[in-house]
Each structure stands twice: as structure tokens, then as C-alpha cells.
Amino acid sequence: MILKNQNEWALHCCVVLAGLPPERYLSTKALAEFHAVPKEYLSKALQSLSQAGIIEGTLGPSGGYRLARKASDITFLDVVEAVEGKSSTFACTEIRKNNPCRPAKYRDPKPCGVARVMWEADEAWRKRLRATKVSDIANALADEVPGDILEKTTAWVTAHT
């Protein structure tokens, strides 16, 4: 089990969009070039984010995407669920029903213990993702990335705006 690349791409795109001047848009083309990933495929991830209401797009030259709400209102889980889906990472196929000793008509009163634990683990994962916002990472960049690189990057993004 491994998460899709889309997650990494989408998260990074959100962080970049969080640094955009207000009311400006950044195109899929620019985001793809910036991260050196295939534009057409990245586009699918951005469409998912758009459908989830995390970013919003506009058409025409000088069009592209911007965050649909404040970066401090967008959690990692929002982004990951937009890309990866909301369903649990554990799929129970109810193999306990196959126990040859069970009466065919027997109905289980509740999900089996195995599934419950796996689902709780999935929820623990989501809980952690819910705890970090896009703005947290955007802010951390200022501390972790050398000033000159950060400046040049901001200039690059603004130029492609």
C-alpha cells in the first residue's frame, strides 16, 4: 500500500498557491513546470481539489488556480481526501461470513474486531492529517528555506501569475 504521487503534488501545489498575491491565479502549466511533473496528469489532481472546493479555477490567459479559502482553513486531510478518497484504507471483505460452521442466516451484531481495529488505525492516520494546515507548512518555509531562494521563488511564481 502506497499513497499516490498525486498527494505529494497536490499538497505542494496548495503550499505554493498559499504564497500567491491576493486575487491572482497560477496556471496548471506553471505549477507543473515548477514541480517538474507532467502537466496533464497534475491537472487531474487539481481538478479533484477544485471539485472538493479547496481551490478554484478561472479561465483565459492570466487564469489558473487559487485557494478557495484561507490556507489556515485547509487541512492536509482535506487535500489527501480530495485526491485519495474518503473511504477507509482497510477494506473488509467479510471473510468471517465464510466460516463453514456459521448458519447461513446468521447476522453479525457488529463489525468484527479485526475490522474495527483497522478502521481505528485509519482514523488515527486521518486525525493526524487533520491536525496540520496548509498554512503551517507555508509559514515553516520562511524558517527552513534560505532567504535568497525563497525570494527568487516568490519572484518566479509572481512572474507566472
Place this chain on the structure above:
Amino acid sequence: MILKNQNEWALHCCVVLAGLPPERYLSTKALAEFHAVPKEYLSKALQSLSQAGIIEGTLGPSGGYRLARKASDITFLDVVEAVEGKSSTFACTEIRKNNPCRPAKYRDPKPCGVARVMWEADEAWRKRLRATKVSDIANALADEVPGDILEKTTAWVTAHT
């Protein structure tokens, strides 16, 4: 991202093996029949468990598998990692390196914030899996499964021992 079926199968097999009379073995054939899953493929999962030292097998008629240690010493994480692998569910492809504004020689002082969060979420998932043991589920069965089904199942398992 979805976990392999092998996880569900392996966990259930461990729970069944936990209910085995001491010093007895249960074969892949029996485990596959009990859960109604393909014997050959289940065999791969059991081999993984065996390699991980969670179960141990013996040959010949009346051979099969048994737990290699107490059920209370086997966590869900042990089983899942045996089947699914120990590497993080988030693979960082270091796309930040592709930023066109970065000097080619620049070395990042530490993993980027995005990856750190994703790895922490992965660890939160594992932590929850580590908190439950195979014995916990085996014990819970007594409460959740009607007595007659449980008895018949125990008899079935013992008969295939």
C-alpha cells in the same frame, strides 16, 4: 490507496491459530477452506508471516502452522508489516528539488514539512496497530460470537488439526 487483502487474511489466520490446542498445527489448506480464500495465494501471506517469525510451519501430514510466540506478544502491526512491508505509506519523491529557482548544488538541511507530516500520520497509524494484540481479538470473540457457533468452530479447527 488500499491495503492488500492479505492483511485481512493474515490477521484472521493469526486469530484462528491463537485458538489452537497447544503443540498442534493447522494447514494452509484448512485455513484457506475456513476463510474461503485461494489456498495458493493465502500461502504467500503465511510465508511472509513465517519469515517474519510470527508463525512457524512444519511439514508432513498433521503439519501446518502455529503461532511462533504467545498471541499476546503479536501485535496487529507485526502482522501488517509482515504482509505490507515496513516502509512508510508516503513516498517522498523530493519534488522540491525541481524548483527552478534552487541552485543545483543546494542541499536541504532536513526533510520538507510536507513529508514530515505525512510520515507522522503514517506513524500514528502504526502506533494504533501496535496497540492491539492478536490475543485481544481472540478474547473478544468469546463475547461477540454466540456460544454454539464458537463451539462448532473450535471443533472444526481441532478436527483439521
Place this chain on the structure above:
DNA sequence: TTGTTTAAGGACATTAAATATCCTCAAGCA
């Protein structure tokens, strides 16, 4: 000794999912 049963594991074949590309469409803009 001989034949049967078993786990171990290598070599596939099949199926589903992730990844990637291409094309059309209508909205925005110069």
C-alpha cells in the same frame, strides 16, 4: 522403502489500479 502430505519458494498469468497522454469543449481575454 515407498507413497502421501506438507511448507517453501520460483515462475508465471491475470486483473485492477496508478500513471500518463490526447482530444474536445466552453469560458475568459486581448
Place this chain on the structure above:
DNA sequence: TGCTTGAGGATATTTAATGTCCTTAAACAA
């Protein structure tokens, strides 16, 4: 009018999951 953009459908390619088949050597019973 012509170019740009995101939206989204269709399809191809690649990789991972799933499933099957086969051989080998150990255990055991007749």
C-alpha cells in the same frame, strides 16, 4: 478573431495486486 485557460471524457502505458502452477525437500505413515 484567435489564443489562452480549466473541465472533463477517452484511451494508452506502466506497475502493483491477485491468482495459479510447478518443483523441491522435509515429515510421516504404511
